[in-house]
Amino acid sequence: MIVSTEDRILPTAHGEVFTRRWRTDSRKTPIVLMHDSLGCVELWRDFPERLAVATGHDVIAYDRLGFGRSAAHPGGWSDSFIRDEAEQFFPPVRHALDIEHFIALGHSVGGIMAASLAAHHPNHCQALITIAALAFVEDRTLQGIRATQAAFAEPGQVERLRKYHGAKAEWILWAWIDTWLSDSYATWTIEESAPGFACPLLAIHGRDDEYGSLEHLHRVAALGSGGAQKLPLDGCQHVPHREQPETVLDTVARFLQEQGEGRMQSINRLSRA
16 A cells, blocks of 8 residues: 655644644545654654554644644643643644544553543544553552653753754653642543543553553543453553554554444444334
């Protein structure tokens, strides 16, 4: 399958947003990617293209405001930043790209945001895929963030972020650290950001994830009322799509094929009624 890429800068009321689309020759519902707390479009690396080839769906990724090539965050950062993305910042992107229906796929905090998209856009989100999504704050979460904080304190480490985020790198790093380690976020749960959703769900989580135990996988799956598939991965930490890409791609492709077949069966039943 030939996949072409298309980069666009979208003007929005909140600032310019950088997007990239991996185009296939199909008319299937596009997959929208939500990146992690330190991520951006470029840090998905080759996963979006491989995802497009494996599934036959167009794949769309965008740098959230404050990240990558998008404009600086407009301010007002708060503990509700996950809901804010679903309610305030994603809709202008969806409308500018003329996306009627979509499949949401997110990694880490992007997985929580993808769940929030499913919860807040139920008429448009047809399926949800979460990878290493967190559902609450546990000791392992705090320990993992503190370990990463210590690693970034080493000389030259912040330069890794500047390569992708430029002058926004320090803001990104401390917004992540300060939010998750704050007293006000200690009682956060995914239900605050994604109270529930009716679309089919595939939840993926590494058994050795340094930020969250398998309890997060089960908690995320319990939110869905449209059927949930769970994939716990042995010998896998926080980035399953990079650590075990073939397994993740094969599972996602099979999941989406099942959902497509299920929708066609529903349409056929309605047409015969």
